[in-house]
Amino acid sequence: METVFVYKDEVSHRFWRITRSGLSYIVMYGKEGSVGMVKTKTFETEEDCDNEVKRLIQLKLKKGYQPASSVGLMIKETTLTEELFWELLEKARTTGDDPEDGLEWLVNYLSTKSIKDIVNFDYHFHEYYMKSYTSDLWAAAYIIMGGCSDDCFDYFRAWLLFQGKKVYESAIENPESLIPYLKKLGEQGEVPQLEEILFAACEAYEKKTGNDDEDYLAIYEKLTKDPFIQLELDLDWDEENEESLKAMFPGLWELYGESPLE
Template sequence: METTLIYKDGSSNKFWKINVSGKSYSITYGKIGTVGAVKVKSFDSEEACQKDADKLIKSKMKKGYTPANAVDQVMKEGSMTEIVFWEMLKTAKQKGEDTEEQIEWMVSHLSKKPVKDIVIFDYFFNQNYLKSYTSDLWAAAYIIMGGASDDSFDYFRAWLLFQGKEIYDEVINDPEKIIPHLKVLEDEEDVPQLEDLLSAASIAYEEKTGLNYDEYFDLYVKLTGDETIPPDIEFDWDEEDVDGLKKKFPTLWEKYGDNPLEY
């Protein structure tokens, strides 16, 4: 259930929208024509949630709020699109001498955006990030780094995504295409991992609102409906089967099999 109310008088021109879904609701509010601020509240039952929502609607209407017309352009849509998401990654890579400075810039830049844009940025990240959760790419990461735990593979995939859409898609389709993009890391004796990118959006949210990760996650799920859990991978390789790995990715094995990138 969604209800949008507006309030107009000589000095005010604002909206208030509540969206009830199951045991929680989200409220978006602000000046008409803006994206507005967002907050979420959860309850133990759907009945308690609906009761509280009805109470809030009645309270707002007593204060002079009236239902918005369906044709009214009450809220401005957020500016975050998938194109903007990839452009932000590209820009971030130009904003520092190393990934630490680049992620710091991204967090700072995101924290200045509306909360909804922060959440949608994270949504695009997660949807694209999930594409790289494959047996083939895990095998490639294992060869390149001489091993790849669950966490290590997560950080590897984040690093790969940070290289940009074209490289990301290319390497997912053919992991051996990653080799030219590892040259800088070889020279710096570094590894292809970027843990900090995984939490960039939630840290930006915390900087903007002062609220913690649990509150951010509740808002994220409420606004996007995304509770995606990576599926179980059916591995077609075995870490102890050296011949199998050599056969699977011969070029990667020739370059990194006996000389992996390690800390």
């Protein structure tokens, strides 16, 4: 159930939208034409949730809010487009002397944006992150680091996204395209893993609101309908069969088969 109201007078044009689903509701509100703010609340029973939604609706009516006639023109869904997502990763990657500096900049930047923008950044990240969950890329990571657990592969894919759209797309098509970047890491004594970026949006939310990660995950799921479900993956390679790995990626094997980054 969704209800949308607007309020207009000589100095103020505002919207208010409430959406109820199951045991919870989410409210979005702000100036007309803006992204607005977000609040959510969960109840023990659907009846309690219904009663609170009805109470809030009646309260808005008493304050002079009226049913909206054009929701699309009134509420700007987000300013954080897919193009801006990649631009932010590029800015973060090139900021400071190491990834920590870039991630600090990214968290601070996102914390100044609306909650919907923070969520939308995370949604774009998650979409591309899931697309990188491939058997070939896992085999490549296994060769590069001399082994690769589930968590290790998660952090490897996070590092890959941080390298930018061009590097990411090339690696999905051919993991050996990463060799120049891996050589640079090796010279620096680093490994291709970046766990911290997985939590950048959540940290930005906490910095902005003071609320914890559970609140963020609840809002993320309500806004995106994305429950962060881990995909299942059937590997088409055997870690015990070195010859098959060597045949898959001979360039990577030549560099890291006997001397992995670790």
